[in-house]
Structures are given as structure tokens and as C-alpha cells.
Amino acid sequence: MPGIDQKTFKKLRRLYIIALSLIALSVIVSQMLVRKFLDSQATDSTVVNIAGRQRMLSQKLTKEAFQLSQAKQPEIIQPLQSGLRTTRELWHSSHLALQSGSDSLNIPNANSEQVKALFKRLNPIFDSIYNASAVVINTTKAKDSISQTSFENAMQTIQTHEGSFLNLMDEIVNQYNQEAEAKIERLRSFELLLVFITLFLLFLEFIFIFWPTAKAVKKVMADLIITEQKSKKMAINADELSQSKEKLLWESNAINQAMDKALLFVRLDQTGSLLHAGEKFKNLFNQSFISGNTKLSEVLSTNAVEQQFIDQILQEYRKTGWQGEIKATTPKGRNLWLEMSLLPFKRGDEQTELLIIFLDITKRKEAHDEIERLNKANFEERISHQKMVSRQIIENQEQEQNRIAQDLHDGIGQMLTGLKFNLESIDLDDLEKSKKKIDNLKSLSLDIIKGIRTATFNLTPPELTDHGLVPALAKLAKELSNLTGSAIQLLNKTDFNSRLDILVEINAYRITQEAINNAIKYAQSSYIVISVAHSKDVLSISIDDDGKGFSIEELQAERRGDGGMGMTFMRERTHYINGRLFVNSELGKGTRITLNIPIN
Numbered sequence: 001m002p003g004i005d006q007k008t009f010k011k012l013r014r015l016y017i018i019a020l021s022l023i024a025l026s027v028i029v030s031q032m033l034v035r036k037f038l039d040s041q042a043t044d045s046t047v048v049n050i051a052g053r054q055r056m057l058s059q060k061l062t063k064e065a066f067q068l069s070q071a072k073q074p075e076i077i078q079p080l081q082s083g084l085r086t087t088r089e090l091w092h093s094s095h096l097a098l099q100s101g102s103d104s105l106n107i108p109n110a111n112s113e114q115v116k117a118l119f120k121r122l123n124p125i126f127d128s129i130y131n132a133s134a135v136v137i138n139t140t141k142a143k144d145s146i147s148q149t150s151f152e153n154a155m156q157t158i159q160t161h162e163g164s165f166l167n168l169m170d171e172i173v174n175q176y177n178q179e180a181e182a183k184i185e186r187l188r189s190f191e192l193l194l195v196f197i198t199l200f201l202l203f204l205e206f207i208f209i210f211w212p213t214a215k216a217v218k219k220v221m222a223d224l225i226i227t228e229q230k231s232k233k234m235a236i237n238a239d240e241l242s243q244s245k246e247k248l249l250w251e252s253n254a255i256n257q258a259m260d261k262a263l264l265f266v267r268l269d270q271t272g273s274l275l276h277a278g279e280k281f282k283n284l285f286n287q288s289f290i291s292g293n294t295k296l297s298e299v300l301s302t303n304a305v306e307q308q309f310i311d312q313i314l315q316e317y318r319k320t321g322w323q324g325e326i327k328a329t330t331p332k333g334r335n336l337w338l339e340m341s342l343l344p345f346k347r348g349d350e351q352t353e354l355l356i357i358f359l360d361i362t363k364r365k366e367a368h369d370e371i372e373r374l375n376k377a378n379f380e381e382r383i384s385h386q387k388m389v390s391r392q393i394i395e396n397q398e399q400e401q402n403r404i405a406q407d408l409h410d411g412i413g414q415m416l417t418g419l420k421f422n423l424e425s426i427d428l429d430d431l432e433k434s435k436k437k438i439d440n441l442k443s444l445s446l447d448i449i450k451g452i453r454t455a456t457f458n459l460t461p462p463e464l465t466d467h468g469l470v471p472a473l474a475k476l477a478k479e480l481s482n483l484t485g486s487a488i489q490l491l492n493k494t495d496f497n498s499r500l501d502i503l504v505e506i507n508a509y510r511i512t513q514e515a516i517n518n519a520i521k522y523a524q525s526s527y528i529v530i531s532v533a534h535s536k537d538v539l540s541i542s543i544d545d546d547g548k549g550f551s552i553e554e555l556q557a558e559r560r561g562d563g564g565m566g567m568t569f570m571r572e573r574t575h576y577i578n579g580r581l582f583v584n585s586e587l588g589k590g591t592r593i594t595l596n597i598p599i600n
Contacts, residue, residue: 023201030194044180051173057091062162065136088133122168125161132157264358272314300328337365469505493533507573515543515593523547539597549585
């Protein structure tokens with residue numbers, strides 16, 4: 001049975017990695033293609049503006065030629081000549097740039113066949129006006145060299161061809177607009193296709209990952225019911241009971257051996273003394289044998305200050321649990337950074353023990369320290385690099401892989417660990433207690449299924465990309481209300497319906513989602529109100545709940561890294577979009593979290 005479970009979970013893990021890899025690949029490919037398309041569209045607005053300006057320059061040239069023809073005084077003729085000459089040359093250079101491209105005007109040589117055909121019709125008219133304007137300039141400059149008849153013919157040519165030029169130029173501008181809109185429409189269709197592909201991948205992930213997990217949990221429940229039925233028969237037959245107990249003991253030992261080799265963990269009593277340590281933990285701290293009187297702080301560090309800090313954590317959080325980072329020192333003097341998760345639980349004899357799971361984050365911490373050192377050398381470079389890296393991470397991995405991983409670790413992972421230790425604590429000699437524990441295991445299994453559904457819903461909803469922030473928040477409130485049973489309401493006080501930058505909308509959505517999840521999970525709120533209001537420069541989103549609240553000391557502890565990472569993630573996202581985050585809470589009076597975002 002254990003071998004079959006291990007094989008199943010390996011298969012699920014492999015499929016999960018494949019699904020996430022496909023999603024990441026689709027995001028990367030879509031970003032590359034979209035960026036390539038946007039680069040090709042960068043000059044469209046310039047081309048349309050230059051083409052539209054040609055109409056204005058044509059009208060200006062005609063007007064200045066007419067004014068020049070009416071001028072009599074020399075002091076007026078010379079400025080008019082200069083202005084006409086300038087307009088004529090600008091008109092001519094822009095006309096050539098639209099057909100052959102220009103680096104100085106940022107115009108590519110990429111006209112369609114339709115545009116080329118229109119310019120072919122336009123060029124004779126343009127040449128006539130262009131040559132006639134030269135005659136006008138030269139005539140006013142030296143009327144003795146060119147006859148008055150030539151001047152009048154030139155003016156007649158300009159006036160005659162102006163209307164035809166404007167009409168053809170209108171057709172060219174309209175053709176440019178149609179081609180730009182056609183490109184945008186193709187991009188929309190392409191983006192829609194990418195959305196369908198991503199949703200299809202998510203659907204496959206649900207079918208091959210989460211649904212099999214739910215079936216596995218259901219199978220465990222069925223096994224538990226069968227075990228209960230067998231235990232009643234074991235009460236009659238002592239030999240069968242003994243054999244079953246031996247079998248359970250063997251399975252428990254197999255699980256413990258697997259944990260010893262795979263996890264960095266220890267078990268403590270309420271005084272902080274070690275009861276058991278995994279093989280991986282012993283190897284890391286060079287502890288071949290640990291006695292029952294050994295203190296965890298003495299094993300983790302040889303530094304008195306570090307030992308005192310560890311003992312203080314165990315003393316303060318032995319009943320409530322704790323998660324955070326600690327510094328440790330091996331007997332050889334090597335410094336380690338560990339992420340410690342403290343989980344209190346009761347054994348079958350009602351004695352309370354502490355399970356502590358560690359994660360070695362030394363390399364990550366050293367990398368962070370190295371970044372801090374480099375930041376001191378060049379602060380502006382650090383800010384620029386950090387924003388560039390943050391933008392790349394958010395654009396390429398907005399599928400919330402980190403959030404899903406955290407939810408699985410903090411929620412489902414810990415509940416599965418609790419499920420395992422509750423299974424170990426079943427005492428088949430006491431049927432009454434065993435029945436109660438099995439009932440608790442059923443409730444815990446339902447919580448696991450609920451956690452899986454919540455993790456699935458936390459993926460980015462299509463409403464966010466299709467309709468904007470407010471519709472996505474409305475969908476979030478509705479779905480979480482149905483999913484959790486809490487009353488969640490959205491109030492759009494100022495009827496805000498504008499679209500923001502996609503990264504601003506994504507981060508604002510994630511901050512609001514994190515605040516609601518915290519209110520449901522930690523504050524045990526039954527009623528939550530999301531208020532949206534905006535002014536000319538600021539969009540404000542407030543999340544109010546009627547939960548149990550928390551003290552300012554708890555918030556300051558989380559800022560030091562002694563609590564969870566939820567508030568830290570919210571602040572990082574707020575900083576990235578140049579917003580401000582305000583948190584107000586009192587014990588027993590609920591919590592208000594306000595996010596202000598600049599919208600100009």
C-alpha cells in the first residue's frame with residue numbers, strides 16, 4: 001500500500017510539473033509574439049500623423065501662395081516668400097518620407113500595395129502643385145524674368161489641384177487607419193487564442209492533478225471506514241487485533257523512515273527538549289545521538305544570543321504555532337539560515353508535542369545579503385534593476401505559481417501533515433477515541449478539498465484581462481462568497497469603470513485577493529465589504545471585515561519577518577505600482593486595509 005501511494009504521488013508530481021511548464025511556455029511565447037507585434041505597430045501613429053499633416057501643409061501652401069500673390073509691398077513679400085519656401089520643402093520631404101521611409105521621422109519603408117497605388121495616383125498632382133509653387137516663389141522674386149501669364153497659370157494649377165490632393169490624401173490616411181485597425185484586430189484574435197490555450201492547459205491540470213488528488217483523499221476516507229469496521233471485529237478476536245496493530249506499526253515506521261530521510265524536522269516536548277530528530281537534521285548538525293534532555297536551541301546554535309532567541313520563540317508560540325526565519329550555527333561554526341514552521345499537536349495520550357519543520361534557506365539568504373551589499377554601492381542601479389526584474393517576473397509568471405505554491409505549503413501541505421500525524425495517533429485499543437479521531441479526519445479531509453478548490457480559484461480570472469479591475473473584483477467577491485460561506489459585498493461608490501495598465505490591475509487584484517483571504521482564513525470574518533472609489537488622481541480600494549482583528553505588535557512582528565509572508569507580498573506589490581497601503585485593526589473590532597493607486 002505505501003509503495004502504491006508513493007508511485008501515485010510521483011506520477012501526480014510529474015504531471016503537475018509538466019502542466020506548469022506548459023503554462024510557463026505559453027506565457028513566454030505569447031509575450032514574445034505580442035512584443036514583436038507591438039514593435040511593428042510602434043510607428044503606425046507617426047505615419048498617420050505625418051500623413052494627416054500633409055493635408056494641413058497643402059492647405060497652408062495654397063494659403064501662403066494666395067497671400068503672396070496679393071502682396072504689393074516688398075517688406076511683406078520677403079517674409080511670405082520665406083514661409084512659402086519652408087512650407088514647400090517640409091511638404092516635399094514628408095511626401096517622400098511617406099513613400100520611401102525616413103530614419104529622422106521614424107517612418108519605415110513598409111507601405112502596402114493599396115497605399116502605393118494611392119501614392120502613384122497622387123504623385124502627378126503633388127508634382128504639379130510643387131512645381132507651380134516654385135513658379136510662384138520665383139515670379140514674386142523676379143517678375144521681370146517670368147511673365148505674368150506664367151504666374152497666373154501657376155496659381156491656377158495650385159488652386160485646381162488642391163482639392164484633388166486633399167481627397168487622395170484623405171484616402172491614404174483612411175487606408176493607414178484601416179491597416180492599423182486590422183493589425184490591432186489580429187492582435188485581439190491572437191490574444192483570445194492564447195487565453196483559450198491557457199484555460200485549456202488549466203483544465204488539463206485540474207483533470208490530471210487536482211481531481212486525482214481529491215480521489216486519493218476519498219480513497220483514504222474509504223480505507224478509514226473499512227479500518228473502523230475491521231476494528232469492531234478485532235475486538236472479538238484478540239489475535240486478529242494483534243496482527244492489525246503490528247501491520248499499522250509497520251506502516252507507521254515506514255512513513256517515519258521516509259520522513260527521516262526526506263524532511264528536515266524534529267519533535268519536541270513542551271519544555272523545548274528533543275524527543276526525535278530526522279536523519280537529515282542529524283546529518284546537518286553532526287548529531288549522531290540526541291538524548292531526551294537535549295535542548296533544540298543548543299543543537300541549532302553555539303551562540304548564546306541565537307539560543308536565547310530560539311528559546312523565546314518556543315516559549316511564546318508553543319500553543320499557537322509560528323513560522324519565520326532563524327539563524328543557526330553548526331558545531332563547525334558554519335552559519336545557517338532556516339525557515340522554521342512550528343506546529344503544536346496532541347498525541348494519543350493527550351500529551352502536547354511540537355513538530356518543527358525546517359527549510360534550509362542559507363543560499364537564498366546569502367544571495368539576499370549580496371544584493372544588499374551591491375545596493376549600497378549603487379542605489380539607483382539597484383532600484384532600476386529591481387523594477388526590471390520585478391516586471392519580468394510579473395509578466396512571465398503572473399499565473400501565480402508562487403501564490404499557489406504558498407497556498408499548497410501553508411494550507412494543504414500542513415493539513416496533510418496534520419492528517420498524517422492524526423493517523424499515527426489512532427489508538428485501536430480505544431474504539432471510542434478512535435471513532436472521534438476518524439470524525440476529525442473526515443472534517444480535515446473536507447478542509448483539504450476546500451483548500452484545493454480555493455487554490456484553483458486563485459488563478460487569474462478572465463474578467464481581469466477582458467473587462468478590467470472592478471468586474472474582476474465583483475467576480476472574486478461572488479465566487480469567494482459561494483466558496484467560503486462568508487458574506488462578501490462589492491461597493492463601487494463612484495462608478496469607476498476605467499481601464500488601468502494591465503500590471504496595475506493585476507497587482508491591485510492580487511492585493512485585494514490577499515486581504516480577503518487573510519480576513520477569511522485568519523480573522524474568521526463572516527462579513528467583508530470591498531469599497532471602490534476614485535478621484536481625478538487616485539483610485540482607492542478598501543477591504544473592511546468584522547473579524548477578530550490583531551494588535552499593532554503583531555503587524556510589527558510580521559514586518560520583522562516573524563510572521564507570515566502575506567502582508568509582505570501585499571507591500572511589495574503596492575510598492576511596484578507606486579501605491580500606498582494602510583492597515584488599521586484592533587483586537588475584536590475587525591480590520592480595514594486601504595490601497596491607494598495613482599491613476600494619472
